[in-house]
Amino acid sequence: MTDLRNLDELKEAGAGRPAPDPVAALYREAFSQFGAMALWNRRPSDHPTIAQALVVAESLRREGNMQSRPLAVKIEEACRAAL
Numbered sequence: 242m243t244d245l246r247n248l249d250e251l252k253e254a255g256a257g258r259p260a261p262d263p264v265a266a267l268y269r270e271a272f273s274q275f276g277a278m279a280l281w282n283r284r285p286s287d288h289p290t291i292a293q294a295l296v297v298a299e300s301l302r303r304e305g306n307m308q309s310r311p312l313a314v315k316i317e318e319a320c321r322a323a324l
Contacts, residue, residue: 244321248299251317254324255291264319268294271301271312279305291320 246254260268265288272285279301286293294316301313 244324246321248295248317251320251324252292252295255295255320258291258324260289260291260294260320261323264291264294264316264323265289267312267316267319268297271297271309271316274312275301275305275309279303279309291323295320 244251268289269285272280272283276283276285280297281304283297283300289297298313298316298320301309301316305313
């Protein structure tokens with residue numbers, strides 16, 4: 242079954258919920274690869290939540306470029322799977 246929740250609904254559902262290891266790994270990858278370009282106004286968390294990972298995915302889409310978008314999709318898919 243496809244999860245039809247929008248990004249805001251996902252962030253609300255993921256608030257305070259620790260990101261599972263696969264999501265946290267993608268979150269760290271985003272900062273490593275695109276931090277200076279797309280995440281310049283964010284500070285990485287040592288223990289991200291699902292909501293924080295979704296905010297990073299959103300920033301990759303808005304502030305990033307075509308190379309950052311596939312990672313944004315992976316983060317969002319991993320977060321949907323975790324919820």
